[in-house]
Every structure is written in structure tokens, then in C-alpha cells.
Amino acid sequence: MSFAGKTVAITGAAGGIGQALCRHFAAAGASIAAIDKSESLPAFMAEDWAKHVKTAHVVADIGDRAAVAAAFAQLTKALGPTAILVNNAGFSSHPTFARTTPESWNHEVNGNLNSAYYCAHAVLDGMKQLGGGSIIAIGSVNGLGALGDPAYSAAKAGMISLTQSLALEYGRFNIRANIVLPGTVRTPLWKVRAAKDPAVLETLRKWYPLGRIVDPEDVAAAVAFLASDAAAAITGVALPVDCGLTAGNIVMTRELTLEDL
Template sequence: MAQFMSKVALVTGGASGIGRATVLAFAQHGAKVVVADMDEAGGNETVALARAANTDALFVRTDVSQAAQVQALIAAAVEQFGRIDFALNNAGIAGNQALLADYPEESWDRVIDINLKGVWLCMKYELQQMLKQGGGVIVNTSSTAGQSGSRGVAAYVASKHGVVGLTKAAALEYARKNIRVNAILPGTIHTPLIDTFTGGDDRIMQQFVEAEPIGRLGRPEEAANAVIWLCSDGASFVTGATLAVDGGRLA
């Protein structure tokens, strides 16, 4: 089980959902973990859960859309643990729901800043550290919306398509530097983000369920398992890939 003993994993958006599940999966595999999020209470709770799994853990409050805060996050991780072997760039928001012609500009900017610029900033400084230490693995959280359209959430769709593009570009740029870069494309995973989309409306939730060929929502742990595999030696020849964890939705 402890395939990541002596390794260090960084997870943004680690206070809940896929991020928290991935932190705990890394911990169960023996890695030290760094949890980044704007939600201090949730982030510290994730750290407590990781420590309960007998691993070292650190929380750093981080707004991923701010370069100085991302730099501080990477510096804190390296100061505490000496390196960053794995990174899951997972922080993201749903944004407003409105038709494109009616979409508020300030909402567009916020979604792009967090979901796309935030991933770019995290990769920028993670890559700098990984180059110094001789390698590493980055996984970005895109979405099935990174390969298909969806009505009413144009900013979210655009941001997640952008994450796929960033992933492929970085994978090619650093393929010969012992750094692999991949993305997961979660389908409808039952997380707080989905509750944001549904607004507590059971009918909308049922529509999400019916859209999944497998007939149910995904669990955060199922997305986390994909991240763990992409970071493992079992995926040593995998870079620039987009791995759908979507119950068959894209199919």
C-alpha cells in the first residue's frame, strides 16, 4: 500500500470533494501531503484526517488566481517537506448559470481566473520546483466539460477546455525532463460543486444521474483512484493524456 513512502503530494482545492479524497488517498499510500484551499476550516479538517492516517500534512490557505500566493504555497511545501513529487491542480468553481449572451463579465473573469489561470500559475511554479529536483508528476482536474459543451455554463466549459490544452502543451514541453503531465475528466461526481450546480433541486440532481450511462453519480474516491494511478510507476509511459472518470458519459 505504501507505494509513495517518502514522497510529497500537493493538492489544491483540498478542503472537500475530489481534492480531499485525493489527499486521503495519497496519505493512505504513504505520501506526505500539502493541502491548499481558500476554505481554512475545510482544509484544516482534511489535514486532520490525513494525520489520522499517520502521515505528515500541511495546510496553506491559497487563492490560486494570485501568483504571489501560489509562489508562497510552493515555498511552504518545499520548506516543510523538501520537495514536491506529485501535484493535483484541482481548485475550481462552477460560476454563474446564464446563457452566453447574458453571462456577466465579472463572473466570466472569476471562473477563468480560478479554473484556468489558477491551474497555469500552479503548474508554472510546480514545474520550476520539479525541474530543480529532477522530476515529478502533475495531474490537472478538467471535466467532461473539457471535451464537450454544456448549456448555461460557457465560462466553466471554456476553462475546462483550456485546462486540457495546458496539460497537453506542458506534457510535450517537459516530456524529456522526467515530468509527466496528465488530466482527469470527471463526470458528475457527488461533491459540493455539484450541489452548487443543482441548487438543492432534486429534479436537477436526478437529471445528472440520468445523464450518467452507469446510472449513478461518481464518488470522489473514484476520481482520486485515477489520480493515484496517474502518479504511480504503473503510468510511467503516460503523459499528455486525458483520463475520463465519468461513468461512460463522454462515450
């Protein structure tokens, strides 16, 4: 699978999934346009993986629509129009409704959902000029049902609808839109939690039929497939990448049919 000659824009590029995405697409020959609000982004972009492809990066908060417009203008000047956009950036800070305030709700919906719109808006004209493109969002299984983090979950549900709207309206321009829905992903966040509670990942593992949680590279591989010509007829799809979590309740199943499992 080659992406040589194509510019792939990745938001949240300095995070666990973002880094896997950058490395995966770079290994396939893509030019990498990276955006993250973290000051650690320049150091990541200077690592060995980036030395054999064209790269550009901007430290920016994609929850700020003016900053998004400026960032993509800079990236386009450096690498040309974006052929593939991966709306990866996201966060959650309030795990329950009771701990969510109107201010935190607005902050999380803006940072997860509005930001995805701002970035899509910034690349669509360029994709039209290219004769097509692919927009892939990193959503969450939280967008399908209540699993905590209510503002984050509502935003991820909104991203599914946004993806479907893009697929419907822009298919005539050969622009495809899809969304990947990861379950628990083994990112640095979970390493921090595991340091506080060594059993946390084992507790999570029992809910997944594959007996493990998702690795960042699992997400990157799914995104690359959806961005590739192999998925040329796929648009408007919400694809769980969740080690089977949404297939059913494996813990309940084991309780009810213990003698068979």
C-alpha cells in the same frame, strides 16, 4: 501502490474531490501539501486521516499568482519539493452565457485556468531537481463540449491544452502531465441541490451508461494511477472519469433502440 517519500500538492484540498485526494494519497504514504482558500482547511487537516503522514497546508487563493508563489515556498520549506501536483481547485458560478458578464468571465477563467498555470510554474523547477514528477489536472467533460457554464467550460478546455503543452515540453525532464475529466461528481454541492430538488440526481443518473454519477474516490483513484509508476509511459492524456457519459448519448440510444434495451 505506494507514494511513500513523495510530496503530493493538492489544490482545492478542502472540497469534495480535494478531500478524497488527500485521504487517498495519505493512505498510500504520501506527504500532503494542501492548498485551499477556504478557512475550513485547517480543521480538515487536523482530522484523523492526516495523523500518520507528514502534512502542511496553506490557506490561499490560487487565482492570485503572488499568493501561489508564497504558498509553494512555504510548503516546500515544510515538506521539500513537490513530486506530484494535483491541480484540483475549480468553480463555476454562471451557468449560462446570458448570465455571464465580462467580469465574471475573467474571474472564472483566472480561477480555473490561470491558477493551474501558476501552480505548475511554481513546482516545475523542484521537479527537475527531483529528476521527474507528475502534474495532474482535474478538468471536466465540460471541456469537451457545451454542457453549460461557458466560462468554466472554456477554462477546462484550456486546461487540456495546457496539459498537452506541459507533456511535450517537460517530458525530457521525466515530468509527466495528464488531465482527468470527471462527469457529475457526488460532492457537497450536489447534496445542496438535491435538498432543493430531490429528483435532481435521478434526472442526472439517466444520462450515464453506468447508471450512477461519479464518486470523489473514483476521481482520486484515477489520479493516483496516473501519478504512479504504473502510468510511467502515460503523458499528455485527457482521461474521462465520467461513468460513460462521453461514450455516447445513452438517452437517445434508448429512444432509438428501445426494444433492445
